[in-house]
Amino acid sequence: MNTVVNNNNKTLSGRDFLTLFDYTAAEITELIELAIELKKDKAKYAEALKGLSLGMIFENASTRTRVSFEVGMTQLGGHALFLSPKDMQIGRGEPVVDTANVLARYVDAIMIRTNSHELVEELAQYSSVPVINALTDNYHPCQAMADLLTIIEYKGTLEGLKLAYVGDGNNVAHSLLIAGAKVGIDVSIATPKGYEVNSEIFAKVQAVAQETGAQIVQTNDPIEAVQNADVIYTDVWASMGYEQEQTERVKQFHEFQVNDQLAAHAKDDFIFLHCLPAHRGEEVTAEVIDGSHSVIYDQAENRLHAQKAILVALLGK
Numbered sequence: 001m002n003t004v005v006n007n008n009n010k011t012l013s014g015r016d017f018l019t020l021f022d023y024t025a026a027e028i029t030e031l032i033e034l035a036i037e038l039k040k041d042k043a044k045y046a047e048a049l050k051g052l053s054l055g056m057i058f059e060n061a062s063t064r065t066r067v068s069f070e071v072g073m074t075q076l077g078g079h080a081l082f083l084s085p086k087d088m089q090i091g092r093g094e095p096v097v098d099t100a101n102v103l104a105r106y107v108d109a110i111m112i113r114t115n116s117h118e119l120v121e122e123l124a125q126y127s128s129v130p131v132i133n134a135l136t137d138n139y140h141p142c143q144a145m146a147d148l149l150t151i152i153e154y155k156g157t158l159e160g161l162k163l164a165y166v167g168d169g170n171n172v173a174h175s176l177l178i179a180g181a182k183v184g185i186d187v188s189i190a191t192p193k194g195y196e197v198n199s200e201i202f203a204k205v206q207a208v209a210q211e212t213g214a215q216i217v218q219t220n221d222p223i224e225a226v227q228n229a230d231v232i233y234t235d236v237w238a239s240m241g242y243e244q245e246q247t248e249r250v251k252q253f254h255e256f257q258v259n260d261q262l263a264a265h266a267k268d269d270f271i272f273l274h275c276l277p278a279h280r281g282e283e284v285t286a287e288v289i290d291g292s293h294s295v296i297y298d299q300a301e302n303r304l305h306a307q308k309a310i311l312v313a314l315l316g317k
Contacts (some may be wrong), residue, residue, distance in 0.1 A: 012313040016124045017132045018117075019139045020178040021204065024290045026210065028148070028182055033307035035149050035302070040119055042075060049078035050314050055107035056134075058116040064276065065134050065142070066297045068303040069111055069311075076308060078315075080154065081107065097220070100126035115241055127162040130314040136196060136242065137171060137254045142273050144175035145306040148297040151231055154271050159171075159184035161213075164229035164266065166190045166222045166256050167198035167283055168249075172275050177201070177216060181208040186215040190225035190251045222256050232293075233273040234258045250282065258284040271295050 012027060021030055038045055045181065054073050058066060066082065073080040090099045100123050103110055112120055117136035123129040134142055153160055163180055165173050169191045177197065180187035189197060194217060196202075209216045226232060236258075237249045263270065272284075272294040280286045280299045289296060 006209040011316070013316055014130060015314055016130055017141060018120060018177060018311055019133065019184055020141050020144060021026060021208075023182070025182045025184075027146075028179070030067055031145060031306070031309045031313055032152060034313060035145070035305045038308045038312070039305040040301075045076055045129040045308070045312060047056065047077040048107075049073065049076040049315055052078040052108040052315055053313070054078060054080045054104070055083055055110045055113040056080055056090070057085070057110065057114070058248045059085055059112075059181060062113060062133070062134075064300055064303050065113055068307055070111035071167055071312060072304055078311075078312060081182045083129040089251045092231075093276060095182065096122045097126045099123070101128075104128045104156060104216050109311070110117055114215055120256050122154060125129065128147050131312060132314070138174055139178075140275070140301065141177045141178075142307055143172060144179040145310065146272060146302040147176065147233070147275075148179055149302045149306050150273065150295060151185075151271070153298070153302075154295060155230060156177075160186075162186040162188065163233060164190065164225040164227075165235075166258055166262070167234045167253065168237055168239060169218075170235060172196050172233075172235045172239075174201050176233065177205045178208070181205045181212060181214045184212045184214050186217075188217040188219065190219050190222040190256065192256060193220050196251065222262055223265050226265045229270055231273060232258055232263060232266055233267070235275055236277065236279055237283050253283070256281070258286055260285070260301065263288055273299050274301055 055296055056069055070080040091102055104127045110127055111132040111134050113134040115137050117138045120133050120136055130160045133139055163185050165176055174197055177187050206216055238246045270293055272288055274296050278284060278289055280289060
């Protein structure tokens with residue numbers, strides 16, 4: 001669908017939510033503020049999406065994404081439908097244009113979790129209702145919104161903070177970079193050589209950061225990345241689609257584990273984030289993820305509130 005031009009940031013109604021590149025800092029802030037309001041007063045929005053339906057297409061397994069979106073629609077008075085490619089014609093080769101046009105006649109928005117970002121873009125191109133990217137190979141914008149909400153809850157601000165991401169240069173890393181650059185968070189990404197973030201995405205992020213003043217750094221040294229960090233973030237070493245590389249990645253990533261020794265280089269009051277699921281003893285030790293600095297369950301809960309804000313903003317009148 002075509003993006004609605006929004007010059008006053010008063011409404012995001014009708015927009016797609018594919019990557020945070022498509023949203024201004026003011027619009028991202030607007031969504032975070034709405035998420036905070038939704039979290040404080042669930043009853044106020046109990047009928048915000050009454051009578052509306054969300055079609056949820058899942059090509060990959062999911063715990064947090066499926067439950068948070070489905071519960072979110074219920075809490076907003078709407079309805080969510082779980083759609084597996086195994087049960088849809090798109091899984092048997094139906095063109096995306098047909099799936100998009102047909103689903104848009106039935107539902108008020110489409111949420112999709114898939115491997116190919118190009119497929120999401122194609123779906124949005126032909127859909128007359130908003131399309132929400134719930135995870136692709138290159139982006140995870142809904143997770144990044146929950147991350148920003150969690151950070152502001154614990155730090156009281158976003159601008160001027162330093163976030164260190166240690167691990168694989170994957171979709172989560174990409175969306176954290178974009179989010180940080182947009183709102184003024186300094187982001188340092190530490191990956192093993194050969195596992196850096198996508199170079200084109202990194203270049204676009206740097207262009208955004210030049211406008212906001214955020215410092216964006218990519219390094220192969222985890223200590224450099226974590227130095228004086230307010231937030232430490234990691235993810236599994238082998239994301240969906242790379243499970244066959246698990247053994248090799250354990251060898252390549254062993255120096256990039258988030259443990260007490262690495263965390264000692266961060267600020268004393270750092271918070272630890274992980275998008276989950278986690279592999280304790282691999283990308284993070286139990287001492288860190290289950291320790292006093294960890295806020296992973298608040299972070300997971302905030303997927304619900306951040307996504308409710310997205311739904312209300314995109315589907316609200």
